[in-house]
Amino acid sequence: MRFSEYLLATLKEAPKDAETLSHKLMIRAGMIRKIAAGIYNFLPIGLKVFRKVENIIREEMNNSGAVEVMMPFVTPSDLWIKSGRWDLYGKELLRLKDRADREFCLGPTHEEVVTDLVDREVKSYRNLPLTVYQIQPKFRDEIRPRFGVMRAREFVMKDAYSFDLNEESADKSYSKMFDAYKRIFERCGLRFRAVEADSGNIGGSFSHEFMVLAETGEDVIMVCDDCDYAANIETAPVIFRQKDLNSKQHEKNRGAGKDMPENKIEKISTPSCISVKDVSNFLGVNITKIVKTMVLSTNEGLEAVLIRGDHELSLTKYKKHRGLDFAELAMDDEIAKINTVKGFTGPVNLGIKIFADNELKNMTSYVTGGNEKDFHLLNVNHDKDFNIEDFMDCRQTVDGDECPGYPEYTLKSTRGIEVGHVFKLGTKYSESMNAVFTDRDGKDTNFYMGCYGIGVGRVVAAAVEQHNDKNGIKLPFSISPFEVLIIPTDIKNEKVITYANDLYEKIKLESYDVAIDDRAESAGVKFKDSELIGVPYCIVVGPKSLEKNMVEIKDRRTSNKIEISKDDFSGLLDFINGK
Numbered sequence: 001m002r003f004s005e006y007l008l009a010t011l012k013e014a015p016k017d018a019e020t021l022s023h024k025l026m027i028r029a030g031m032i033r034k035i036a037a038g039i040y041n042f043l044p045i046g047l048k049v050f051r052k053v054e055n056i057i058r059e060e061m062n063n064s065g066a067v068e069v070m071m072p073f074v075t076p077s078d079l080w081i082k083s084g085r086w087d088l089y090g091k092e093l094l095r096l097k098d099r100a101d102r103e104f105c106l107g108p109t110h111e112e113v114v115t116d117l118v119d120r121e122v123k124s125y126r127n128l129p130l131t132v133y134q135i136q137p138k139f140r141d142e143i144r145p146r147f148g149v150m151r152a153r154e155f156v157m158k159d160a161y162s163f164d165l166n167e168e169s170a171d172k173s174y175s176k177m178f179d180a181y182k183r184i185f186e187r188c189g190l191r192f193r194a195v196e197a198d199s200g201n202i203g204g205s206f207s208h209e210f211m212v213l214a215e216t217g218e219d220v221i222m223v224c225d226d227c228d229y230a231a232n233i234e235t236a237p238v239i240f241r242q243k244d245l246n247s248k249q250h251e252k253n254r255g256a257g258k259d260m261p262e263n264k265i266e267k268i269s270t271p272s273c274i275s276v277k278d279v280s281n282f283l284g285v286n287i288t289k290i291v292k293t294m295v296l297s298t299n300e301g302l303e304a305v306l307i308r309g310d311h312e313l314s315l316t317k318y319k320k321h322r323g324l325d326f327a328e329l330a331m332d333d334e335i336a337k338i339n340t341v342k343g344f345t346g347p348v349n350l351g352i353k354i355f356a357d358n359e360l361k362n363m364t365s366y367v368t369g370g371n372e373k374d375f376h377l378l379n380v381n382h383d384k385d386f387n388i389e390d391f392m393d394c395r396q397t398v399d400g401d402e403c404p405g406y407p408e409y410t411l412k413s414t415r416g417i418e419v420g421h422v423f424k425l426g427t428k429y430s431e432s433m434n435a436v437f438t439d440r441d442g443k444d445t446n447f448y449m450g451c452y453g454i455g456v457g458r459v460v461a462a463a464v465e466q467h468n469d470k471n472g473i474k475l476p477f478s479i480s481p482f483e484v485l486i487i488p489t490d491i492k493n494e495k496v497i498t499y500a501n502d503l504y505e506k507i508k509l510e511s512y513d514v515a516i517d518d519r520a521e522s523a524g525v526k527f528k529d530s531e532l533i534g535v536p537y538c539i540v541v542g543p544k545s546l547e548k549n550m551v552e553i554k555d556r557r558t559s560n561k562i563e564i565s566k567d568d569f570s571g572l573l574d575f576i577n578g579k
């Protein structure tokens, strides 16, 4: 590629609305341009990286036995009505009508279309297992598109879907995809973790998110540095250890903070103390001696859950342990209907069912809300002062919690960008859409399905987020926009341009992805651009070094540079090959 004929659209400054490093750098390097909120053009440099990621994904999908198809971007409503998602899918689904008033939507994901496709084409168990995939645009009308192509509205996804005879075979398809995903992200040079995202009701986890580790990630994940364990903060289980409440140590712990009389509940004025922090400061009581009471609105009505003051509720775990379809924090008008006051809710005489996190088992004589404005209660004890229906693991994990993998290890929180998701679907779609094959005994059986997504643009952005320095992007060789860039510093110098052009042709013949910056720009501009777009190897051809029969070659990632004889072509290739 000759930069004199190329669209190199580098910028000195990033636009003001670019928040993350990757967003800023991708704009500055001329990789992407916004045309509307969450809708982007990919410019040549961006597209080159995008295609390299796409090719890695395609190769690994093909290697794993998945078959490529292409489904439409615009999908008819009847399939979505059949699966029941037409009404359930919220505003992320962009709906439209054709000239005959028929309803369609822009595909945000393709379970419906692929279930229909496979149902039509696959009749017998003999054709199973089957995994199909596509790499194609999706549209989700995200409420807050941001961070460039990281959270876009239109974006390209690789989505794969597996179809199996039964659960056992589906597990094999799942692990094939899981392994393919690991290879994909390794080949893209990403530091990532496969994170357990949710657990099935009957053992085994059925969903993993692949998280690229980055401070700007939107997801908080809990990882163990000593083993492979990683899980979403919402779902990571807490390994609960019951304390001996009669032990001496416990007696000592009880006294943490202000010394409180043991038995009798004491009502205490706590003006305007709404948060646990306020209460802790005001009363001089350790936050771990305070219990938060949260009122939830669920499909079974209003109920309360108790959590230790310094912990956060995991609604995901709570819903799962309670077997609820729906649960969220109750609204003010719902709270107003029960015997309490927002900000001062407590379990004593609350009048609704009360559940609690396991940690409450280790607590006695604690502080709770008084169900009255500006009042709290001291020395509250469950069993004595109120009843707990059930204890469960429903708090988020925190730094220092025991690793579920090995008791001697601990978890710590970190941030991640979700680049891929593998999911065991079971018969959810094949049942609702009545998609069947004929099994060995001639019986109609629902397909056992899995779905597997990777956001291609998000992988590019995540890679930029992980690989950069103050001068710009420094992507790994496998996904860099070019592998080698030749910079003739003075194109008017006949010797320089002739040598540079010859070298360009020779390197091209060796099948490297090579470019030559033959623009009539200063050497400084060319160096800056080469660092900004992040070409791993730069060969600088200048009049002075050429006089000495030398050229300079630089490694963008290590900043190593050497001078090498201009005729030592194999030495030059050795440097590029890292030898």
Ligand code: ATP
Binding pocket: 109, 140, 142, 149, 150, 151, 152, 153, 155, 157, 418, 419, 420, 421, 453, 454, 455, 456, 457, 458, 459
């Ligand atoms: P998120 O929680 O980030 O919204 P999701 O759970 O909705 O992701 P999936 O439905 O599992 O995502 O989609 C599969 C993959 O598609 C994701 O892992 C991600 O890489 C990509 N993806 C999802 N939403 C977007 C988006 N708005 N922009 C770019 N890529 C996306």
Ligand code: MG
Binding pocket: none
């Ligand atoms: Mg989403």
